[in-house]
Amino acid sequence: MLILLLCITNTPFTAPAQTSKVTQLPVEAFASIPDVSHVRLSPNGKHIASLLLDDTAEVPHKIVALFNTETGQFHIPMKNDHEKFMIANLTWASDEILLITALMPSKRFGKNANESLLIKYNLSTGEAGSVLTKKALKRFDSIPQYQGDVIDLLPKDPEHILLSVSGFSKRVSEPTVIKVNLYNGSFTTEQYYREHVIDWMTDQQHRVRIATYQDRDTTEYRIYEQSEANGDLRLLWKSEAYSEETVIPLGFDVNPNTLYVKAYHEGFYAVFKVDLTDPKLKKELVYKQDNTDVHATLIHSKVTRQAIGIATGDDNEYHFWDKNYKKLVNRLKAALPDTQNYLTQFSHNERRYMVYATSPTQPGLFLYGDRDANRLEVIAAKYSQLTPALLVEPQQISYEAKDGLEIPAYLTLPKGIEAKKLPTIIFPHGGPHSYVSDSFDYWTQFFANRGYAVLQMNFRGSTGLGYEFKKAGMQGWGKAMQGDVDQGTRYLINQGIADPDKICIVGGSYGGYAAMMGAAMNPGLYQCVISFAGVADVEDLVKLSRFYTTHELTKKTLGDDYDELYEYSPIRHADKINVPILLIHGDNDKVVQVSQSRDMYRKLDALDKPVEYVEIENGNHYLSNNQHRLMTFKAIEKFLATNL
Structure with missing residues (x-):
């Protein structure tokens, strides 16, 4: 475990000098779960909670840690009993109550499943228990499978939170919103479940306002609005899943009639605001990016409750329209010019x-800032064993x-080695509705540190590159999507970068x-294959989805022939x-059943x-478990050394 306190006030941050000689780091440096993660600032700014690797x-395994920013005390x-559950998230409900989300394996309807539990820890008494x-x-009527969906922390009411949970009817899994007392566990019902409504959203006045509806017998989505909880629902938008008419609510401004949404603009996701009193629901463009989707999260001021900007995705940090926040971002960039700097939390004032x-070669630093003291401190490194100077951009x-079709990709070359006929890893991403960028990736850096060139591509069907690019991958498994991957391999061979006998x-x-x-x-x-939790039988994958609410969506994306x-x-x-070929799979995998790899092996x-x-x-x-990640990487390292 590492907590590093280093004042860098008024001092520009610089990365260590690059070295030309390759130094091989131990596999544990890449394969260990983060030393520090889920760093959370209390509302009064006096405490920092985090998950540490013990x-x-x-x-x-992960444990909860607390750091006092004023006294410097750490405890x-x-x-936690890591064998029974795994800590997944931390959230401050108030200055006194820390919420801890834990995941644990269970059985549901005779099948293996995961459940989430929401735990409260009281700083004053030192007591912990289930919310x-x-x-x-x-x-x-039934024990809720997921108990950690907090939809509103109610910052003006430190005794309560709004929790979205199912379990109030044996016939439905739709969520009900309850107001829970964090001290005695009592609750009142704020919003009763409605058939086919899968999500609720509150406004800045903490009223349940937006309902997301999914018809599980089709692939239709609808967005409804109500003036208050349990009111009459007004239809705002409806669309088919993965259609260009999709509208995704992001949140309200302090004005309860101003809703920010994400929708397509000229073929790419952009951010709009909508006046809900406008009968035509005209969308006013707020922010867009050229030839790239905006992956947006709305940011509010904790003081005024106004919407002040958006987090625009892994690669673009933030877009603020408030001038005071723009100034802060510019000051951070001046102090930390070589990294992308994410303002993850503010105190209540x-x-x-x-x-x-973070950066492609900076695995992650957590910093604490005090605007009144003009102070900025590095308090922890996410991966203490990874040296930026030994990583590759x-x-x-x-x-x-x-x-x-042009396929965007990222090529990572081993440090200090000429890019000529290198042993090479072709590394298509998962999802497939996901994407790769130049953000730090511990898998890629591990391969490069072992002397392999690594090619990652955004094949058609990847997200982030607009509607048409994503649509081109619909029901495309094994077809053009696969061709995009294999064509990248041929490109590296033709460029003389990849050794055709060592891929x-x-x-x-x-x-x-x-x-x-x-x-x-x-x-x-290819000279060898490694599949971690890979799908071997697509037919079986689609048939299995019949037991889940995603069946129609699965058929839409993969097909039903x-x-x-x-x-x-x-x-x-x-x-x-x-x-x-090396197959690796966890027997408690809820996303891709272990039977996929077992059947392929047989x-x-x-x-x-x-x-x-x-x-x-x-x-x-x-690979949330430290031992599992280490076991996997050691097996991969041995397999590659033997076969390339």
Whole structure:
């Protein structure tokens, strides 16, 4: 564990000098979960809560830690039973109450599932307990599976929060909004559940105003508005999932009739504001980016409650329209010129704040700022074992797909080695409705540190590049999406960067699918394959979705022609995979069932193919456990060393 206090007031931040010689870091430096994460500032700015990696324990795991910004005192308020649950998030409900979200495995309807529990910790008494007490849970028809969805912290009412939970009817899973007392566990119902409503949003007056409706028998979404909780719902917008008519509410201004939304503008997501008293609901453009989607989160002033800006995504930090905040951002950039600087939190009077600074080669620094004292301090490093000087900045490149579509990509080269005929990792991202950027990525940096060139591409279907680009990937698994990945491999060979005899394709989730499919459909192009939690049988994936509320959405994105889905599944073409393949999967994966890798292993083994299989006991889809991550990376390192 590391808490580093270093005053850098009025001192420009500079990265260490780059070295030309490659230094190989231990696998633990990349494969350990963050030393520090989920750093949260209390409303009065006096305490900082965080999750720390307790690497002194027999089994390293996350623990909650508290730091007093005024006295400098640091202590561990509570020890958690990491074998029963995993801490996932921290939130300050008030200066006295810290909320802790924990995840734990369970059974639902005979199937493995995850549940979330919301725990309250009282700084004054040192007591901890569930927000929803046993007495409170007796009022439910069934125990809520997810208890951590806080939709409003009610900052003017430190004794209560608004919690969105299901469990008030055995027939429906739609959420009800309750007002919970954080001290005695009693609650009152603010908003009763409504059929097909999957989400509620409050305004700045803390009234339940916006309902998001999903018809599970179709793929239609609707956005409704009401003047007060349990009022008459007024339809604002409706659209099909993944359509260009999609409108996503972001939040209200202090004016209860001004709603900010995300919608498409000239083919790309942008931010608008809408006057709800306007019968035509005209959208006024607030912010857009050229040829890029805006991944927006609305930011409010804690003092005035006004909307003051938006967080625009991993690569663009913030866009403020308030001049005072613009000044603060400019000062941060002057002090930290080499990093992207995210203002993650303010105290209630906005005089104290938290900053997260990162870059492609800076794994992350947490800073505490005091505007009155003109002070900015680094308080922790996210990954203490990773030295920025030994990391590599990705190069943004592009290449043409077979049909001429430009595919944006990132190429990361090992430090100090000529970019000529290098052993290479082709690394398609998961999702597939996701994207890659030049943000710090511990997988990529691990591969580069081991001497491999790494290619990551935003194949068609990736998000962030507009509606048409995302639409081009609909029902495209194994087709043009796959071609985009494989064409990137050929591009690196033609450029003389990749050694054609030393290329391994690696991926997780959808990326694991693309890795297996790439080897099956391109004999000789790849020399080995690594799939972490990969999809091997797309037909089975779609059929399994029948037991979940996402079935219609799954069919829309993947298709429902089962013969075709099986034809574009790696397991169908296992006989064509003639190179070593490593399969890794957690047996507690709720996103991609472990049966996908088990079935693929059996098929390959029966065909006498060179396959290795590592199954992680109690492992999930995200390698949240420190030992699981380390086990995975060691298996990958050994496999690559042997086969490349």
